[in-house]
Amino acid sequence: LSSVQTRAAQMADLTEYEQDLLRRNALLEERAAASIARAKAVVEGSAVLASQEWSAGEIAGKSSLFEDAMLKLARDEVEHFAAGDVTLDSVDYESDDPPPPPDHEEWPDENDPEPPRFSRHFPATKSARSSRPTSVRSSVERVTRASRDSAPLEEFGRDAPAASFAKPEEDSAGRLARARIRALQDELQAQAKELREAHARLKDRDGELKSLLTEKLNVGKQVKQMQVALDKEKRAASDAKAVAEAKERELAETKKEIERDRRSNKAADAEAKAKDVRLNRALEEVERYKHQLEQAREGQRGAATGLKGENDRLRQEVKRLERQKTELVAAFKKQMKLIDVLKKQKVHMEAARTLQFAEEEFMRTLDTDAR
Structure with a gap:
């Protein structure tokens, strides 16, 4: 000029x-x-x-x-x-x-x-x-x-x-x-x-x-040629800026979704731990009851008539424990599903980390072109 x-x-x-x-x-x-x-x-x-x-x-x-x-x-x-x-x-x-x-x-x-x-x-x-x-x-x-x-x-x-x-x-x-x-x-x-x-x-x-x-x-x-080239560069920079803004919005949405999944996973983990504790207690009770049942059976061999009522009671207790076992198995299945969800969330987090790395590389490339 x-x-x-x-x-x-x-x-x-x-x-x-x-x-x-x-x-x-x-x-x-x-x-x-x-x-x-x-x-x-x-x-x-x-x-x-x-x-x-x-x-x-x-x-x-x-x-x-x-x-x-x-x-x-x-x-x-x-x-x-x-x-x-x-x-x-x-x-x-x-x-x-x-x-x-x-x-x-x-x-x-x-x-x-x-x-x-x-x-x-x-x-x-x-x-x-x-x-x-x-x-x-x-x-x-x-x-x-x-x-x-x-x-x-x-x-x-x-x-x-x-x-x-x-x-x-x-x-x-x-x-x-x-x-x-x-x-x-x-x-x-x-x-x-x-x-x-x-x-x-x-x-x-x-x-x-x-x-x-x-x-x-x-x-x-x-x-004029330099002006045309400058206009092209400005349009390319504007397009790249728009793409970067879209990626930033997508990254923000992904971060929010990951945060929600993390909170839900934390709640699911707490619930799964509580269920595990209950399941362990139930299993311990089942074992204890089985042991008692065996002892009762041994005691009832000599006195079958006197132990009939106790046997019925123990059978009912066993049924109750089986129902608890069924519930615990269902809870375990839910826990497995929750683990699958956590795995998917982990994949999402890795994808978000990769996207963030790509965004940083893109911004670094834009800064290099600007200089």
């Missing part, structure tokens, strides 16, 4: 890392699109400046102001780009129409130390806000398409000022725009390279994630 939890934590870390790569990918794409849009805006601004119908004196007077304004605008763009303030929410880089040129205020006098301020207005369309990248592959395609779109910009920025400005100082804005475009293209290539590297790392992480998912499935199967 601990290994499963570790794998789950690793998968969560990989998922978080993948989300971080996607966020960085989106940021790189935003920066690339913003760089392309700014390059387009610079080229369009230089073209508008070149298309103005000024005199040679006005161009000579305003060229330095325009160059200062472009330098300030470039510094502002670099600062915004370094701070990460540029987002895709204000740029529609998928549109085929170029963005409008930067608006400018009225040109001030030559003595005005404040250069002209350019305000950038990019169309914030719905497609730009809803087209955020969802994968590294789409990001690479967007950057590639943006790099293709930037190729004609350099030619346009290189040709447009040359058609309108004849003096070298008049072409400074075009050179600045071309240099800035080249810098933006270099930056775009660096960002595309970083994006490809992020894509490669994401592929590696995808492979690791797949292997971890496969291992998770295998561990899940093993856990």
Whole structure:
């Protein structure tokens, strides 16, 4: 279970890392699109400046102001780009129409130390806000398409000022725009390279994630198998416990029956002993009476008439003794039956002892399995 939890934590870390790569990918794409849009805006601004119908004196007077304004605008763009303030929410880089040129205020006098301020207005369309990248592959395609779109910009920025400005100082804005475009293209290539590297790392992480998912499935199967085996063992233990409880109840009933038989045997033994005593006494009396009878017979030989009544009395006594003997024989038979019952009870006790031994062995086996 601990290994499963570790794998789950690793998968969560990989998922978080993948989300971080996607966020960085989106940021790189935003920066690339913003760089392309700014390059387009610079080229369009230089073209508008070149298309103005000024005199040679006005161009000579305003060229330095325009160059200062472009330098300030470039510094502002670099600062915004370094701070990460540029987002895709204000740029529609998928549109085929170029963005409008930067608006400018009225040109001030030559003595005005404040250069002209350019305000950038990019169309914030719905497609730009809803087209955020969802994968590294789409990001690479967007950057590639943006790099293709930037190729004609350099030619346009290189040709447009040359058609309108004849003096070298008049072409400074075009050179600045071309240099800035080249810098933006270099930056775009660096960002595309970083994006490809992020894509490669994401592929590696995808492979690791797949292997971890496969291992998770295998561990899940093993856990299920172990759970099934555990359920079987629990059912077997429950059945064994039920059998043991039934054996315990049977043993308790057997012990109670043995106790009842022991008590009855004790009573039967006492009764048999009393009967034996009575039988011995009766036998002694019979022997004594026989002896007396013999003596009487010897005495009656001389006086038969006088002993006739005594003989009858002795015969009656003998009959009485025979009846007692019959009773004693019946009691002896009952005693033999009682002995048979005691033997059966002894067999029951031995069976109970054997059952108790088997129960102890079974409980010892259960304890060994539990350990």
